[in-house]
Amino acid sequence: MGIDGRRILLARHGQTQWNQELRFQGSTDTPLNETGREQARALAARLSSWPMEVIYSSPLDRALYTAVMVGERHGLTPVVLPELCEVGFAGWEGKSIPDLAKDPGGDYARWRADPFFNPPEGGETWEEIFRRLSRAMEIILDGPQQRILIVSHGGVMRGLYAVLADMDPHKVWNMDFSNCAISGIEIRWGRPCLAFANDNLHIRGGEPGQRMPVW
Numbered sequence: 001m002g003i004d005g006r007r008i009l010l011a012r013h014g015q016t017q018w019n020q021e022l023r024f025q026g027s028t029d030t031p032l033n034e035t036g037r038e039q040a041r042a043l044a045a046r047l048s049s050w051p052m053e054v055i056y057s058s059p060l061d062r063a064l065y066t067a068v069m070v071g072e073r074h075g076l077t078p079v080v081l082p083e084l085c086e087v088g089f090a091g092w093e094g095k096s097i098p099d100l101a102k103d104p105g106g107d108y109a110r111w112r113a114d115p116f117f118n119p120p121e122g123g124e125t126w127e128e129i130f131r132r133l134s135r136a137m138e139i140i141l142d143g144p145q146q147r148i149l150i151v152s153h154g155g156v157m158r159g160l161y162a163v164l165a166d167m168d169p170h171k172v173w174n175m176d177f178s179n180c181a182i183s184g185i186e187i188r189w190g191r192p193c194l195a196f197a198n199d200n201l202h203i204r205g206g207e208p209g210q211r212m213p214v215w
Contacts, residue, residue, distance in 0.1 A: 006187040007195075007215060008140075008164070009052070009149045010157050011070070013063040014039035015179045022097045025153075026089035026123075031061050039180040039203055040069040046182075046202035048073040050214040053145035056136075058084040058152045066180065067151035078151070083136035087129060087155035090122030115173045116159070126169055129155075133163045157183065165192045178203065184215055 014036030018025045032040060047070050057067035057078040063086075067078035092100065100108035110118040116126040133156065140148060150160070154177045162169040165185055177183070181200035185192050195215070202212055 003146070004187055004190065006141075006146050007148070008185045008187075008192075009047070009050070009147075009214070010160060010183045010185070011043060011047075011066065011149060011151045012154055012157060012177045012179055012181055013058075013060075013066045013151060014043070016062050018094070019179060024089045024092040024095055024097065024100075025062075026086050026093040026155075027060070028093045029060050029062075032065055036062065036179065037065070040066040042202045043180040043182070044069040044073050046212055047149070047214060049211060050147070052076070052147045052149045054079060054143065054147075055149045055151065056081050056084065056140055057150075058086065058156065060085055060153070063151050063153060067149075070149065070151070081136050081139065083132040083139075084150065084152045084156055086153035087159070088124040090120050092120045092123065114170055115155075116162075116169045129159050130163060130169075133159045137164055161194075165194050182214070 014032045016025065016030040016036055017033045018030050020033065043066065052074055055067050055071050055076050055078040057064050057080055059080045059082055064078060064080065071078050103109070107120055111120065116129065119125055157177050158172040158175065161167045161172045161175065176198050178198055178200045180203055181198045183197040183199070184195035186195045
């Protein structure tokens with residue numbers, strides 16, 4: 001899996017208008033709103049003291065903008081991996097989650113019960129997601145870098161937990177991933193270990209310019 005001591009930070013992108021409106025985004029390329037841009041700046045400040053060596057990003061603008069903001073603090077240009085694009089939700093993209101949830105016995109209810117295994121019609125299956133995220137991690141872990149940042153999306157981060165940390169894909173949707181929150185995975189004794197999850201202290205509080213620990 002990798003060299004012991006390797007540390008991987010997972011960061012979700014900042015807020016978009018569709019996040020605020022509780023709409024499915026999936027592979028639709030929505031930009032950050034002003035709140036999201038502020039969150040990206042706060043994330044960049046938080047990570048300015050962490051000695052990352054490489055940044056990998058989804059190609060979607062909301063993630064790439066976030067990654068670029070962080071990279072500017074380190075003189076790094078994000079490496080774009082199409083495999084890190086958000087899970088595709090097909091016809092649900094752009095639709096209101098509260099509207100879909102009005103049918104208690106419908107497709108949304110089945111998806112909510114076990115999201116990776118009940119995709120909407122035409123949406124990505126777990127097998128497809130697993131294959132592309134496995135490819136992404138092969139590329140990332142094949143490099144020599146010890147301090148790695150991955151900027152992506154809520155669905156992808158849950159998938160990466162299952163792929164990288166060998167967590168049950170039926171259970172990872174029980175974990176929360178806030179906009180611009182960070183999670184840490186460290187390679188210990190030849191296997192990945194979850195060090196911390198959904199840390200968004202830089203969004204929730206702290207004085208402007210205050211340095212906060214990362215790891």
